Each structure stands twice: as C-alpha cells, then as structure tokens.
Amino acid sequence: MPELSEPKSIAQPVRALGLTEAEARARQQRYGPNAVEATPPDSWVRVLLRQFRSLIVAVLSGAAIFSFAFHDYAEGYAILAVVLINAGIGFWLEWNAQASMTALRRLGQTTARVLREGQVRAIPSDEVTVGDVLLVEAGEVVAADSRLFEAQQLQVNESTLTGESMPVSKTLPATAVPPTEQTGGLLFKGTAVVNGTGRATVTGVGGGTQLGEIARLMQQAERTATPLEAKLARLTRQLVMLTVGLAGLYVLLGLWRGKPVHLLLETAIVLAVAAIPEGMAIVATLALAYGMLRLAHRQVLVKRLAAVETLGSTDIIFTDKTGTLTQNQMAVHTVWLPEAQLTFPPTTGHMQAVAAGEAYQRLLRAAVLCNNATYSSAHPEAALGDPLEVALLALAAESHFAVADVQAMTRLAEQPFNSDTRLMATLHRQPNAGSLVTVKGAAEDVLRLCMRQQAATGALPLAVAEQAEWLLRAEQLAQTGLRTLALAQRIQTDENPTDLARDLTWLGMVAFLDPARPEVIPAIEACQRAGIRVLMVTGDHPATALTVARQVHLAPETAELTITGSELAALLAQPAVPGHGLQQTCVFARVSPAQKLDLISYYQQQGHVVAMIGDGVNDAPALKKADIGVAMGLHGTQVASEAASLVLRDDSFASVVAAVEQGRIIFTNIRRFVLYLVSCNLSELLVVLAAGLAGVDSVLLPLQILFLNLLTDVFPALALSVGKGSRHVMEQPPHDPQSPMMRPTDWQLAGAYAALMTAALLGCYYVARHHFGFGPATATTILFYGLATAQLVHVSNMAGSRHRHFTDNDVLRNRYVWLALALCTILLLLSYYLPLFRQLLGIQPLTLPALLLVLVPAGAVLGLGPLLHHIFSWRKLPTRHIGAVTDRVAARAV
Known part of the structure; x- marks a missing residue:
C-alpha cells in the first residue's frame, strides 16, 4: 500500500499561503506528474506488425517466395496482395478502436483547486504535487491523496475504492487505516466529495496514491487469449499441418516416380x-x-474485436454491486410510522391512504426541515448534499409535499450531527407563533430523548416493551442491509435555541437502500435462462449485498449464505468438489481488489470463461484479468474503462445481455x-x-x-x-x-x-x-x-x-x-x-x-x-x- 502520511523529507507547508510556484515546479520534477500510469497505446508500427503474426501469413509468404524463385511473378504478386489486404483490414479496425479510447481518455481530464502563494488557483489535476494545499467541496473529485487539516461537514463517496455506496464522514485527526475502514481525515485520489468543504495537504500523487497502487495491480494482471483467438489459432495450425503433410507426401511420391523437382514444387505451391x-x-x-x-447501436463500445465472441462462451459473470446492479444513490425503501409501515412506492389503496395521513405529513415536514441538501425534481442529477438527505427531499417531492413552502420557514439554529450524539437538530420559526424543533439520527438515541420528553410533560412514557419493539424494528432493517434514520420533533412557545435535542415527540423511522437498476432483473433472469451464473462481488457489507442480490433475483429469497473476504482465502485453498462453499453462494462481500483477482483465477482454472462487470477503480484489476471485462462508461471511472474490453455507454446491465446474445x-x-x-x-x-x-x-x-x-x-x-x-x-x-x-x-x-x-x-x-x-x-x-x-x-x-x-x-x-x-x-x-x-x-x-x-x-x-x-x-x-x-x-x- 502507498504511504498515507506526509514524506519526512517535506516540511509542513505554510497552510495559509500554500506552495510557491518555484517550489511546486521543483516538487513536480521530484515526484513526477499526478497521473496514474496507464498502459501506453501501441504505435502504428506495432499494430501493423501484429497483423503479420500468423501461420497462414507465413505459409503464404513462403509460397510467394517460391513463386518469385520460379519466375511466376503474377502468382507471387497475387499471393502477396492477399496477405497485404488481410493485414490492412486488421490494422484499420484495431487502430480505430485504439484511437477511440485515446479520445475517451482526453475527455476525462479534470482540474483541481489549490492554494499557491496565498491565492486559489485552478490547475490541471496532473500538475498537483506533494505538499500542495488542496481545496475540495461538494461536487468535486479529489485530485490526489491528501491529509485534511480543515473540514466542515465533509463527506466523501469512496465507492470507487471500497464498493461502499454510503459516503464517509471526514473528521480530524486522521488515522492511517485501510480504505475499507477509513473514517478519518484522509482523502483519496478519484473519490467524489458529496457534502461540505475542506482543505488538505497532498501526501501522494500519481503512482504514489491508492489509485496508483490499484493501477499497478491492474498492469500485473495478464490478459489471456480469448477463446475465439485460441480456436482460430488451433484451426490454423491444423490446416497448416494438413497442407505441409499432403504437399510433402506429394513431393515424395513425385520424386519416387522421377518427376522434375521444379514441377513438384510448383504443384506443392498450388496445394x-x-x-x-x-x-x-x-x-x-x-x-x-x-x-x-x-x-454500438446498443451503446456498447468494443475495444477488442475478439471480446465480442468471448461473451458468447461466458458461463460466469462477476458483477460489482454499487453503480452496476444499483444506481449508486440512496432512496427511501421503508417508512415506519407509529401506526403503519409503508414500503415504497405504496401500491395498495390502504398504503396510499396512510401516505396521505397527518402522521406521514408531520414526518415529511421534519425530514425537509432537518436537512441541508439541495434537490430539484426537475433536475435530480444536480442534487448536492448527504445522499440520505437528498433521498428525504426526493421522497417529499414524490409525495407531492409542499417542500418550497416548508423550506421557507426561517431556520433559527442548528445542532450539527456528530459522532457523540449521533443526531442532528434544527430550530425553525413557525408561521403563526412559537417554534418547531426537528431532529433526525440513530433510532436508539432519538428514542431515548422521546421517552424523556413524555415523562417530563407528565404523559405516560413509552413502555419498555414499546421501546424494545422499535429498536427491534431498527435492527431488523439494519440486518437486511438498510440504513435507518429516526425522526422526531418538539413544538415550543419560545425561540430558545439551547439544548434542542430534548423532550421530543417520536415521528417514526425511515429506511434507505441503494435501489437496483430497473433493467437489471430481466437481464439477470435472461442470463440464468441462458445457463450463465451471475455472481456479485463487492466491498460492501454482507447484509447489504445479500439484500440487493435478492432484490434483483440474483439470489433466491431463502438464500442466507454470503462469503466475505476474510473467509475467501481458506475456501480458495480447498479442492473444487461438488458442495464446495464457492458453489453454494452467489454473493461475495468485503472483497478487496486482490481477492477479486483470486476469485477470477480460481474459476478460470476450473475451465470457466469469466466475465467481470464493474465501474470503480477497485474493479480495474479484475476487469483486466477476466476473459472479458465490461466497464460502465457513463458514470464509471477512467481506470475501469482502460482495463475493460467492452465499455457500456449507457451503464445498462441489459446491454451486457445484448452483448452475450450477439457473441453467441x-x-x-x-x-x-x-x-x-x-x-x-x-x-x-x-x-x-x-x-x-x-x-x-x-x-x-x-x-x-x-x-x-x-x-x-x-x-x-x-x-x-x-x-x-x-x-x-x-x-x-x-x-x-x-x-x-x-x-x-x-x-x-x-x-x-x-x-x-x-x-x-x-x-x-x-x-x-x-x-x-x-x-x-x-x-x-x-x-x-x-x-x-x-x-x-x-x-x-x-x-x-x-x-x-x-x-x-x-x-x-x-x-x-x-x-x-x-x-x-x-x-x-x-x-x-x-x-x-x-x-x-x-x-x-x-x-x-x-x-x-x-x-x-x-x-x-x-x-x-x-x-x-x-x-x-x-x-x-x-x-x-x-x-x-x-x-x-x-x-x-x-
């Protein structure tokens, strides 16, 4: 792993001013550009020479040489023309595919904001160097591995590295831990800032980043010949052996009969x-x-022609979860009110009536007010903020709630979320009189405050059994991989902002899930009918992975078994026999990039043709190692597209099924x-x-x-x-x-x-x-x-x-x-x-x-x-x- 702390040879930069331009240039010379090393494209000479590496070309070239030796110039030139036509077509197709990917890389170049000589400057991201003061805010991509020294409600989506769809809160001080457990103030190149702002000192660039380490791992993963390439090569050898054998037999018989040698050789050329x-x-x-x-009409970019056919023989498909099977954005799955439970979207008349009731409206009001995200139903792709808060606003908009009117209420105070209280509270002036406190947070903490409120006002407190029932509901939702938030409120006569989180009225719980892509279910069912085994491999939590697998029909509802990365090494070492643990599950969770390579190698050694579908940096080595790598090109990472053989321009899993059909x-x-x-x-x-x-x-x-x-x-x-x-x-x-x-x-x-x-x-x-x-x-x-x-x-x-x-x-x-x-x-x-x-x-x-x-x-x-x-x-x-x-x-x- 690359070092996560500042190099000892670099003094702590003056954080108020940043580097000088002269010092930045010196460090760029020392540490190199902030670019992940990609496999350089082949030169046109190498691509052209590759077209002549075949036994057929060798045999035909030999036949042309013999024709020239016997002064049969027309025949010799005709044979050479065939060889050149074949090479020209192959060169044109391969060169155009390579040029299209080069253009794709150029489109992916980004800029970064750094502090240089006391001024904020936007520079190309590959010019960021070690020691730079990097400025980040919501909507930006982190340009280099960095250590935070300032953070205001900063949250970063690290799913491209870890597979986790939920953002990670960045707090101070940072601790050097693996990225799969990262909760401190370390930022990683290629991750996306979803909320807040921050300033950080760059500690690693280019190959010295987590992204660069995975890129090196990707380059070490050798790509084997596709089944079609191997079969055509085998057929070529058979035809050449047949040709040489029969021609040799004819020459020997001719010599035995005393025929002239030059006539025999001419006939051998004909053969x-x-x-x-x-x-x-x-x-x-x-x-x-x-x-x-x-x-291409199905939005699939093919980088290697033989890869099209490979999908036709694929019988194992490894797929990432976040961004591939799911939309990589949170949505409300369940709302649990005191009197009813709603699963979205509500379909029955009773559920729709509950959704229109007063209890649900109070919960939506609290969800809109205790919220710092921005969302517009007209442009949902432009939403900013914590994904859970964005999902709450989207729920209110879809429920035809008067979001704008409620947001117009003046916010008087806010108690930000922190890891100690595990909740957020806001105070708002009501239109008529008094004020309204809204709270959201962990169920057990909000429940505790609601019980104190009822006791303080003389009302009967929540019974111990009722409290346990709500906690059990929260635990059940968490075990199915759902993220939960509890909501509560308090109406007070004054506008006192002190101690907001007290004496609350319980409103209910909301459960969130990264929703499945709508086209995934029929696509997976088509794969299963076609005899293709689809396996999920993700860095996310096992319960979350299993829930998504059930939703998309990848795993049956009764499936309970998931294999984690910590269990994988022992299973891979066992002989592959019927009933083996790897044969009984289709969900692999908490899996690292290196373990994905081990899984693919395991199935390849069993004689399977393996396809890998992914979008993140953590998927890149597996995409290259697989017989066929399929990357999501719309919202996926550049590294994943570089490693893959196919790139889906619409990020649709259904396009994979179309590619499989076309391959067959x-x-x-x-x-x-x-x-x-x-x-x-x-x-x-x-x-x-x-x-x-x-x-x-x-x-x-x-x-x-x-x-x-x-x-x-x-x-x-x-x-x-x-x-x-x-x-x-x-x-x-x-x-x-x-x-x-x-x-x-x-x-x-x-x-x-x-x-x-x-x-x-x-x-x-x-x-x-x-x-x-x-x-x-x-x-x-x-x-x-x-x-x-x-x-x-x-x-x-x-x-x-x-x-x-x-x-x-x-x-x-x-x-x-x-x-x-x-x-x-x-x-x-x-x-x-x-x-x-x-x-x-x-x-x-x-x-x-x-x-x-x-x-x-x-x-x-x-x-x-x-x-x-x-x-x-x-x-x-x-x-x-x-x-x-x-x-x-x-x-x-x-």
Missing part, C-alpha cells in the same frame, strides 16, 4: 494455396466488426462460415492432389485457386458471418470453451462435402477429355467454372437449423447471401468476357456441351449436399435428444 482459406482471417475480422457495429450469434456464424471455407478449400486440395497422383498435371492454376478463394470463399462466407441468428439463441447453454472451432463431426462433414465436389469435378474433367475430346486448357476451364458454381450453391448447405423446412433457414433468409451470390456470378461472367482476366486465369472459350458440364457439380451439391447435412447433423445429436426428435417426426407424419 498450399488451395488448402489454406486465405479469406478466413478477413471474414472473421469483419464478422466481429459487424457485431461491434450492432453493439457471432460464434455460430463464424463456425458456419469456417465449415464452408474448409469444405471448399478441401475440395480444391483434393482435386489438385487426386489429379497429380493420377499423373494429370496443372488441372487448376495457382491464380485460378486464388481467384476462387478471394471470390467464392470471401463473399458468401462474409454473408454467412453477418446473419442475424436464431431468436432462441439465449435459451441454449453457452458453447463449450474447450470445444474446437471444427469438431470431429465438422471435419467429417467438411470432408464429405469436399469428396462430393471432388468426385463430381473429376468426373466432369474425365468426360470433357475422353468423351467430348476437349484439350487440357478447355478441360481446366470447365473444371474452374464447375468448381466455382459448386462452391456458390454449396452455401445453401450451411442451413442454420436441422429441424426446419429446407426453405426456412437462416441462410436463405439472409439477404446478404443472395447479394453475395449475385456479385460472385457477375465477377465470374467478367472473368470470362474480359480479355485481361481471361489471359491471367488461362480461360478458354466454352461450347454448349462444356457449359452443361460446368453445371453438373453444382447439381450434385444441390441434390446430395442436404442429405449429407442431415446424416451428420443426426450424428451430432446427443443421445438424450434423439428420442424427442423421433417423437416430433412421428407426430408430423400423423
């Missing part, structure tokens, strides 16, 4: 180009970018177009390999294969990647993060599709040569266009559901698929009719019989492809589902 789907990286990037644009759709689309690409490229590989082994050379040229891969692969695959997906995607469990992109049955299905196209194509090639007597160049042209049309119609086999009618699936309802097919058809026609394309691709004129042969492979794919799809889809069905499917089929037959 490499055919086996690797060059468009896969481009399409995957654009699919994620399209998902990013969709989420993207993963399904990516798996679909990967199957399409692999099956198409395998068909090219098998055609070249089978023809080569049969002694037929150059059935497909490298430029022809590149043209196919950049045309028929990219555009249909791109169309598949932007499908809207099934509306039932959130009713299914998360996909297994350990499952590869291509499962064994997917490889088998891709192989079956490729074998079908290969058999049809080679059959057409044989018929063209031996039945119609076409030459090798014409037969190659037939093979080229036959493969192109077969791959185009093959997109229809990527149907999204195996249980719907053939014409009612995600593919045929995707308008982009039809646009892609039309575009590819136009480009194929141009390749036939434009002389430049014909020369580069070696295209020969085709007669009517040749054109009919071109259509044969497409007809085979259309006719037999759906049959293969249903066969392998049935094989992929879990045994427990086969009976249900059989029953549905039988019912339809009847």
Whole structure:
C-alpha cells in the first residue's frame, strides 16, 4: 500500500499561503506528474506488425517466395496482395478502436483547486504535487491523496475504492487505516466529495496514491487469449499441418516416380494455396466488426474485436454491486410510522391512504426541515448534499409535499450531527407563533430523548416493551442491509435555541437502500435462462449485498449464505468438489481488489470463461484479468474503462445481455462460415492432389485457386458471418470453451462435402477429355467454372437449423447471401468476357456441351449436399435428444 502520511523529507507547508510556484515546479520534477500510469497505446508500427503474426501469413509468404524463385511473378504478386489486404483490414479496425479510447481518455481530464502563494488557483489535476494545499467541496473529485487539516461537514463517496455506496464522514485527526475502514481525515485520489468543504495537504500523487497502487495491480494482471483467438489459432495450425503433410507426401511420391523437382514444387505451391482459406482471417475480422457495429447501436463500445465472441462462451459473470446492479444513490425503501409501515412506492389503496395521513405529513415536514441538501425534481442529477438527505427531499417531492413552502420557514439554529450524539437538530420559526424543533439520527438515541420528553410533560412514557419493539424494528432493517434514520420533533412557545435535542415527540423511522437498476432483473433472469451464473462481488457489507442480490433475483429469497473476504482465502485453498462453499453462494462481500483477482483465477482454472462487470477503480484489476471485462462508461471511472474490453455507454446491465446474445450469434456464424471455407478449400486440395497422383498435371492454376478463394470463399462466407441468428439463441447453454472451432463431426462433414465436389469435378474433367475430346486448357476451364458454381450453391448447405423446412433457414433468409451470390456470378461472367482476366486465369472459350458440364457439380451439391447435412447433423445429436426428435417426426407424419 502507498504511504498515507506526509514524506519526512517535506516540511509542513505554510497552510495559509500554500506552495510557491518555484517550489511546486521543483516538487513536480521530484515526484513526477499526478497521473496514474496507464498502459501506453501501441504505435502504428506495432499494430501493423501484429497483423503479420500468423501461420497462414507465413505459409503464404513462403509460397510467394517460391513463386518469385520460379519466375511466376503474377502468382507471387497475387499471393502477396492477399496477405497485404488481410493485414490492412486488421490494422484499420484495431487502430480505430485504439484511437477511440485515446479520445475517451482526453475527455476525462479534470482540474483541481489549490492554494499557491496565498491565492486559489485552478490547475490541471496532473500538475498537483506533494505538499500542495488542496481545496475540495461538494461536487468535486479529489485530485490526489491528501491529509485534511480543515473540514466542515465533509463527506466523501469512496465507492470507487471500497464498493461502499454510503459516503464517509471526514473528521480530524486522521488515522492511517485501510480504505475499507477509513473514517478519518484522509482523502483519496478519484473519490467524489458529496457534502461540505475542506482543505488538505497532498501526501501522494500519481503512482504514489491508492489509485496508483490499484493501477499497478491492474498492469500485473495478464490478459489471456480469448477463446475465439485460441480456436482460430488451433484451426490454423491444423490446416497448416494438413497442407505441409499432403504437399510433402506429394513431393515424395513425385520424386519416387522421377518427376522434375521444379514441377513438384510448383504443384506443392498450388496445394498450399488451395488448402489454406486465405479469406478466413478477413471474414472473421469483419464478422466481429459487424457485431461491434450492432453493439454500438446498443451503446456498447468494443475495444477488442475478439471480446465480442468471448461473451458468447461466458458461463460466469462477476458483477460489482454499487453503480452496476444499483444506481449508486440512496432512496427511501421503508417508512415506519407509529401506526403503519409503508414500503415504497405504496401500491395498495390502504398504503396510499396512510401516505396521505397527518402522521406521514408531520414526518415529511421534519425530514425537509432537518436537512441541508439541495434537490430539484426537475433536475435530480444536480442534487448536492448527504445522499440520505437528498433521498428525504426526493421522497417529499414524490409525495407531492409542499417542500418550497416548508423550506421557507426561517431556520433559527442548528445542532450539527456528530459522532457523540449521533443526531442532528434544527430550530425553525413557525408561521403563526412559537417554534418547531426537528431532529433526525440513530433510532436508539432519538428514542431515548422521546421517552424523556413524555415523562417530563407528565404523559405516560413509552413502555419498555414499546421501546424494545422499535429498536427491534431498527435492527431488523439494519440486518437486511438498510440504513435507518429516526425522526422526531418538539413544538415550543419560545425561540430558545439551547439544548434542542430534548423532550421530543417520536415521528417514526425511515429506511434507505441503494435501489437496483430497473433493467437489471430481466437481464439477470435472461442470463440464468441462458445457463450463465451471475455472481456479485463487492466491498460492501454482507447484509447489504445479500439484500440487493435478492432484490434483483440474483439470489433466491431463502438464500442466507454470503462469503466475505476474510473467509475467501481458506475456501480458495480447498479442492473444487461438488458442495464446495464457492458453489453454494452467489454473493461475495468485503472483497478487496486482490481477492477479486483470486476469485477470477480460481474459476478460470476450473475451465470457466469469466466475465467481470464493474465501474470503480477497485474493479480495474479484475476487469483486466477476466476473459472479458465490461466497464460502465457513463458514470464509471477512467481506470475501469482502460482495463475493460467492452465499455457500456449507457451503464445498462441489459446491454451486457445484448452483448452475450450477439457473441453467441457471432460464434455460430463464424463456425458456419469456417465449415464452408474448409469444405471448399478441401475440395480444391483434393482435386489438385487426386489429379497429380493420377499423373494429370496443372488441372487448376495457382491464380485460378486464388481467384476462387478471394471470390467464392470471401463473399458468401462474409454473408454467412453477418446473419442475424436464431431468436432462441439465449435459451441454449453457452458453447463449450474447450470445444474446437471444427469438431470431429465438422471435419467429417467438411470432408464429405469436399469428396462430393471432388468426385463430381473429376468426373466432369474425365468426360470433357475422353468423351467430348476437349484439350487440357478447355478441360481446366470447365473444371474452374464447375468448381466455382459448386462452391456458390454449396452455401445453401450451411442451413442454420436441422429441424426446419429446407426453405426456412437462416441462410436463405439472409439477404446478404443472395447479394453475395449475385456479385460472385457477375465477377465470374467478367472473368470470362474480359480479355485481361481471361489471359491471367488461362480461360478458354466454352461450347454448349462444356457449359452443361460446368453445371453438373453444382447439381450434385444441390441434390446430395442436404442429405449429407442431415446424416451428420443426426450424428451430432446427443443421445438424450434423439428420442424427442423421433417423437416430433412421428407426430408430423400423423
């Protein structure tokens, strides 16, 4: 932890004058800027070089080098063009995401008020230095860690550090205690002043603050590769191994047969180009970018493209409480009058009648008068003061109470709240005669004063049982995490301001709670239906955390177990077995930033994909450590936004559910177009390999294969990647993060599709040569266009559901698929009719019989492809589902 006292080398500043400008500059040189060290953005060179770090790029670059060595310059330049196009798209997307976050940081720069040479000056917060006299007041953010030497009713919201939604009162003298227990006169950088004023001596800046310590912890938290990145990398390795193995096998067989080495190497290049789907990286990037644009319309800023898909496989979501599940502002939850209890908002007619009664009106009058906050129902966001006092004014306004008329009563005296009496009292002149004393404070202290009043006036005192009953009610409210205030009053004939808190009449109690966000309950229920476990992790009190968890349906009403930070270390050390304590609770309270990291690591080691949602500085390390970090961008801290992969611009938990849904759709689309690409490229590989082994050379040229891969692969695959997906995607469990992109049955299905196209194509090639007597160049042209049309119609086999009618699936309802097919058809026609394309691709004129042969492979794919799809889809069905499917089929037959 950073030191919380003034450095010994610094003399006590002259508090009346502050530092001189010369001394301030000297200390800025010594202690550095008052800026938390952020991870520096990568240079454009580093971002660009990162685009070339893949096995596919290495293999294609090797193929280009061999092409240049054999003087096949057109092929070499074409391969390099593919590599550069892919790198350019990736660079553009990543650089723009980085630039947007840099702009966000610039918008977050603030100023601070300091005393320099006896004058108050507003300076950029990063120029504040150790020894400065810092001036703070309600509505400001503390610019640096400081020690107070003056404070007037100063209260600071430290929820960004501790998770506590209630402000902390700052009194003198300060004591060095952990921030989770801070009650003294220490101010921390990044916390918000909600009430009062103060002056403090700066003791730490930049990395020497509590904020800086957490920032260092955040930088130590390493971010692992996302599941999508890992799966695509694994698929790339598999394709490269397949390419190298088959190409090596072909070369060895050719050498054994005595074929020239340069011809074998040229064919190996063709095999490499055919086996690797060059468009896969481009399409995957654009699919994620399209998902990013969709989420942008839902106010979600995506900093890392792969993070969109990660939410699709997330099965654990850690969420902060304050500011994430709740609104980080207090509101009245319960009003307990002598004759009735009101829970807000009152819904029944009886409760509404009680709210209109005289007892409730007296309580509201006391709540408005014994109050120093400012509130306007027209602009509630501009309220200032103690959150409990703001909540009381908001309650009066919502109850249509005449707030302005009551506030017009002249205040004659005030007894401020202090830790000894634990209450506040005010004296007001009444419009007619006499004066009114209003009091609010801790229930036991106010009750004690009310009993003395009744005894002094000769009235029967509150019975011991009645007093105990009120104290029990207060204790019950406190145990459920509610903050309570008691209110009382006294009417007197004079305006004597001495000893205000005496001889009081009991009015009742008010209980407060940081209210849940309205969109949280349906969002959490959607997560639970989707098989996602939502866990609350907060620095707040266990009772408060459990109450909020019940309110938002994160925990059942019967749930009692919460785990605190002090209990966590022992549980994390235990083996993860069924019935383990961590499996039985969904609420973790009094948890430090370091313990959040331990929790995330624990679940990651169990094979879970973990998302973390937070808004405070204390959440930043966990946001970075998690597989996917989601920060609240509207009212969250800059440090949290820096650490996260996703930033919610509307601070809505429902946006997280939208991101999860979009992530699942993207993963399904990516798996679909990967199957399409692999099956198409395998068909090219098998055609070249089978023809080569049969002694037929150059059935497909490298430029022809590149043209196919950049045309028929990219555009249909791109169309598949932007499908809207099934509306039932959130009713299914998360996909297994350990499952590869291509499962064994997917490889088998891709192989079956490729074998079908290969058999049809080679059959057409044989018929063209031996039945119609076409030459090798014409037969190659037939093979080229036959493969192109077969791959185009093959997109229809990527149907999204195996249980719907053939014409009612995600593919045929995707308008982009039809646009892609039309575009590819136009480009194929141009390749036939434009002389430049014909020369580069070696295209020969085709007669009517040749054109009919071109259509044969497409007809085979259309006719037999759906049959293969249903066969392998049935094989992929879990045994427990086969009976249900059989029953549905039988019912339809009847």
